Amino acid sequence: MNLKVLYEDSHIIVVEKPPKIPSQRDKTGDKDMLTYVSEHLKIKYPVAKSPYVGLIQRLDRPVGGAMVFAKTKIANQRLSQQIQQKEIGKVYYGIVCGVPEKNHAVLVDFLLKQGKNNLSKIVSKDTANAKEAILEYDLLETLDTPEHGVLSLLKIVLKTGRHHQIRVQLSNAQLPLWGDTKYNKRFAKQKEWTQIALWAKTLTLEHPTTKKSLTFHSSPKNHYPFTLFEKI
Numbered sequence: 001m002n003l004k005v006l007y008e009d010s011h012i013i014v015v016e017k018p019p020k021i022p023s024q025r026d027k028t029g030d031k032d033m034l035t036y037v038s039e040h041l042k043i044k045y046p047v048a049k050s051p052y053v054g055l056i057q058r059l060d061r062p063v064g065g066a067m068v069f070a071k072t073k074i075a076n077q078r079l080s081q082q083i084q085q086k087e088i089g090k091v092y093y094g095i096v097c098g099v100p101e102k103n104h105a106v107l108v109d110f111l112l113k114q115g116k117n118n119l120s121k122i123v124s125k126d127t128a129n130a131k132e133a134i135l136e137y138d139l140l141e142t143l144d145t146p147e148h149g150v151l152s153l154l155k156i157v158l159k160t161g162r163h164h165q166i167r168v169q170l171s172n173a174q175l176p177l178w179g180d181t182k183y184n185k186r187f188a189k190q191k192e193w194t195q196i197a198l199w200a201k202t203l204t205l206e207h208p209t210t211k212k213s214l215t216f217h218s219s220p221k222n223h224y225p226f227t228l229f230e231k232i
Contacts, residue, residue, distance in 0.1 A: 001031075003040045006066060006216050011075040011208055013037060016218045017067045019195040023058040037069050056080060057088070060164065062179070065092070065200025066218040070208070078208035083161065089204030089215075090158040093232065094137075094166060095197035095225055096175040097186060099152050103139040107173060108132070113163045119182060120164045122172050134159035135169055141231045148186065151178060153229045155201075166198060178225055197225055 004016040015037060017023065022032040034055055041051035054076030056068050070076035082088045110130040112123045123130050136157040144150050152175070156166055167183045170176060176184035178197035187194060199220040207214055220226040 001036060003036050005040070006218065007214070011070070011072055012068055012079070013041075013071055014066060014068045014203065014216045017059050017064055017200075019062050019064040019223070022061050023067070024055055026061070033067060034069075041071070052076075054079075056083060057090075057161070059200055060167070060196070060198075062194070062196040063198045063200065064195070064218070064220060064223065066203040066216050067200070068203060068205060068216075072208075075208040079205065082205060086160065087206065089202070090161070090200065091202035092156040092158065092166060093197075093199045093201050093220060093226065094154045094156050094170065095178045095229070096152050096154060096170055097148060097150075097178055097184065098175050099142055099150055100137070100139050100154070100173075100175060104137070105173075106134065106136045107169045108134050109169055109172065111162045111165065111168060120162065120168045122168060131162055132160060133162045133165045133169055135166060137170075141229050143228060145225075145228070148178065151225065151228070153226075153231060167196070195223065199223070199226065 007014040017033050024032050024034050034053055038053050045051055054070030056070055056079045070079055109122045110125050111120045111133045112127055112130050113120045137154045139152055140155055141153040167177055167180055171183035179187055179194040180196050181187045181190055202217055204215040221232045226232050
């Protein structure tokens with residue numbers, strides 16, 4: 001894989017994660033984004049035998065889009081603090097099966113991660129270890145397809161960063177993501193690889209040293225089924 005670099009300076013590097021690549025090492029042992037970024041830095045800075053790479057955020061393996069990595073420990077610390085304080089802006093494109101009742105909505109739920117099967121589920125507020133999950137979406141476009149019926153393109157603003165949050169919340173709202181074999185019943189029995197139609201399109205952060213606000217964009221326009229929609 002040729003690493004697509006969206007931005008790089010001495011403190012951070014922003015790249016485009018392709019679908020199917022893990023954000024970090026997992027049980028499959030497949031090559032991950034941390035490794036790709038590390039290899040890129042070793043080539044660019046051959047004197048540095050082991051360049052520093054800090055994982056700031058994660059995207060689920062089937063999800064593509066913009067990711068930021070820290071190149072120094074101080075950048076890692078400050079960007080991680082922004083994540084904890086919900087100061088990093090994340091906007092996604094998502095293609096769902098069906099049509100939302102409202103063109104704009106805010107979803108507020110409480111999620112519980114189930115470690116044994118790597119799933120999350122929506123539970124009541126008073127459930128032990130439950131975490132609040134908030135997202136906002138706008139309907140951008142709908143179209144009818146012969147294979148999967150009506151699909152809708154959403155712009156999703158993530159307010160919190162929970163395990164499988166967008167996937168779980170939209171599924172609970174009867175708007176499961178296209179291609180999601182875990183939370184969309186239409187795809188649950190599909191054995192071959194399917195990209196989830198979810199893409200991290202915009203990432204906004206404060207630079208860890210200059211304090212300037214930076215926004216980075218990544219487009220899924222060459223990836224099916226995003227290719228079906230004119231507003232991508």
